Amino acid sequence: MRTDASSTEAASLDDRHHATDLRERFALPDGVVYLDGNSLGALPRAVPAAVRDAVEQQWGRDLITSWNTHGWWDAPARVGDALGRIVGAAPGQVVVGDSTSVRLHQVLHAAAGLRPERTVVLADPDTFPTDLYVLDGVARQLGWTVEHVAPDEAVDRLRGTDDVVAVVYSHVDYRTGVLWDLPAVTRAAHDAGALAIWDLCHSAGAVAVDLDAHGVDLAVGCGYKYLNGGPGAPAFIYVATEHQAAFSNVIPGWHGHAQPFAMSGEYAPADGIDRARIGTPPMLSLLALEAALTAFDGVEIQDVRARSLSLTGFLRRCIDALVPGTTYASPDDEGRGSQVAVRHPDAYGVVQALIARGVIGDFRTPDIVRLGVAAPYLTHADMLAAATELAAVLEADEHLDPAYSRRSAVT
Numbered sequence: 001m002r003t004d005a006s007s008t009e010a011a012s013l014d015d016r017h018h019a020t021d022l023r024e025r026f027a028l029p030d031g032v033v034y035l036d037g038n039s040l041g042a043l044p045r046a047v048p049a050a051v052r053d054a055v056e057q058q059w060g061r062d063l064i065t066s067w068n069t070h071g072w073w074d075a076p077a078r079v080g081d082a083l084g085r086i087v088g089a090a091p092g093q094v095v096v097g098d099s100t101s102v103r104l105h106q107v108l109h110a111a112a113g114l115r116p117e118r119t120v121v122l123a124d125p126d127t128f129p130t131d132l133y134v135l136d137g138v139a140r141q142l143g144w145t146v147e148h149v150a151p152d153e154a155v156d157r158l159r160g161t162d163d164v165v166a167v168v169y170s171h172v173d174y175r176t177g178v179l180w181d182l183p184a185v186t187r188a189a190h191d192a193g194a195l196a197i198w199d200l201c202h203s204a205g206a207v208a209v210d211l212d213a214h215g216v217d218l219a220v221g222c223g224y225k226y227l228n229g230g231p232g233a234p235a236f237i238y239v240a241t242e243h244q245a246a247f248s249n250v251i252p253g254w255h256g257h258a259q260p261f262a263m264s265g266e267y268a269p270a271d272g273i274d275r276a277r278i279g280t281p282p283m284l285s286l287l288a289l290e291a292a293l294t295a296f297d298g299v300e301i302q303d304v305r306a307r308s309l310s311l312t313g314f315l316r317r318c319i320d321a322l323v324p325g326t327t328y329a330s331p332d333d334e335g336r337g338s339q340v341a342v343r344h345p346d347a348y349g350v351v352q353a354l355i356a357r358g359v360i361g362d363f364r365t366p367d368i369v370r371l372g373v374a375a376p377y378l379t380h381a382d383m384l385a386a387a388t389e390l391a392a393v394l395e396a397d398e399h400l401d402p403a404y405s406r407r408s409a410v411t
């Protein structure tokens with residue numbers, strides 16, 4: 001691939017995908033190709049003004065009355081409905097607040113209540129560690145057995161069983177970027193009388209999840225990756241309507257009470273998704289997330305996904321042409337989420353050298369250069385630029401700089 005030829009291709013692909021180019025809705029620094037939106041999404045332009053208003057007018061001027069006058073009390077469910085549109089959930093099934101880890105704890109305990117006679121849970125041993133930690137903790141509390149089964153082996157494992165409470169899988173693998181077959185695994189779980197629980201951290205805002213259409217039972221996800229809610233953005237929980245009446249909240253706080261201001265000493269769960277609420281939500285972050293979600297206004301997630309596939313496919317073609325012999329952890333077909341994961345023995349040094357050149361990705365142990373592609377704010381030209389810088393790093397051995405031999409604490 002000659003670079004001028006690929007710039008022509010980049011321009012023509014950017015033209016073709018013009019309708020989903022939402023870059024103007026984001027504030028990104030000049031001279032940076034940001035490929036870490038699968039860890040912390042970029043800043044949507046709508047957020048600073050919304051946060052300023054929340055701080056100066058709502059908090060500063062209207063004080064406590066804002067719980068009513070600015071809809072603070074209803075915000076978790078209101079923002080949940082907005083987020084639900086992006087993950088294919090009809091209104092009234094998603095509520096926002098707390099962290100993914102806390103939300104996982106809730107859905108696992110709720111699953112125990114929905115399948116009380118069963119004791120086995122299937123989980124992916126390679127999933128993001130917090131999911132394993134939470135699951136192991138809950139399993140210890142409930143006397144469950146956690147069986148490590150890769151998502152692509154779950155359908156076989158489930159066949160003919162009657163002891164599985166639930167499968168607990170991440171929709172997209174955080175390291176390899178593999179997009180697991182949510183519809184097939186969900187179906188197999190149901191055929192075995194089990195529940196399907198999905199962690200959508202790496203798919204919400206990036207791929208079409210279609211929770212309702214596939215009959216997913218329970219799901220969780222974070223607000224700070226492809227949803228761009230900002231550092232520490234609140235997470236979300238999805239409880240399918242059919243399970244809400246029997247959903248038991250393991251952390252029954254007063255915001256999930258049927259009559260919170262009755263101040264009763266006895267807990268009575270609210271109807272509907274509100275019963276998944278716990279305590280006071282982080283209102284500034286919640287309002288930041290609400291503003292961030294407007295970056296998806298007027299676009300369908302299927303179109304974002306089409307753009308993402310085009311971008312990641314082109315990035316891979318550029319890397320193949322400029323760095324022949326590259327090996328990948330991510331699939332080269334539609335079985336990938338929204339990232340390209342390159343394997344390299346000095347992956348940490350490669351990532352640091354790329355950052356020094358303005359291409360921000362991240363390293364994931366043991367050997368992954370993780371290039372996250374948040375489609376709304378990236379272009380095919382960015383993909384070519386990233387591949388070009390990768391080739392330059394490797395050609396000049398910049399990744400072997402001794403400064404990169406000590407790994408930093410974060411990312």
Ligand SMILES: Cc1ncc(COP(=O)(O)O)c(C=O)c1O
Nearest residue numbers: 099100101128130170174201222
């Ligand atoms: C799949 C997955 N689950 C959970 C988390 C994080 O959970 P929490 O938001 O509680 O830190 C992450 C990333 O940090 C993740 O990638």
Ligand SMILES: Nc1c(O)cccc1C(=O)C[C@H](N)C(=O)O
Nearest residue numbers: 038039040128174175201410411
């Ligand atoms: N949540 C994070 C954090 O609190 C600090 C640093 C990174 C993160 C991440 O989101 C990491 C991310 N889940 C990953 O897939 O690696």
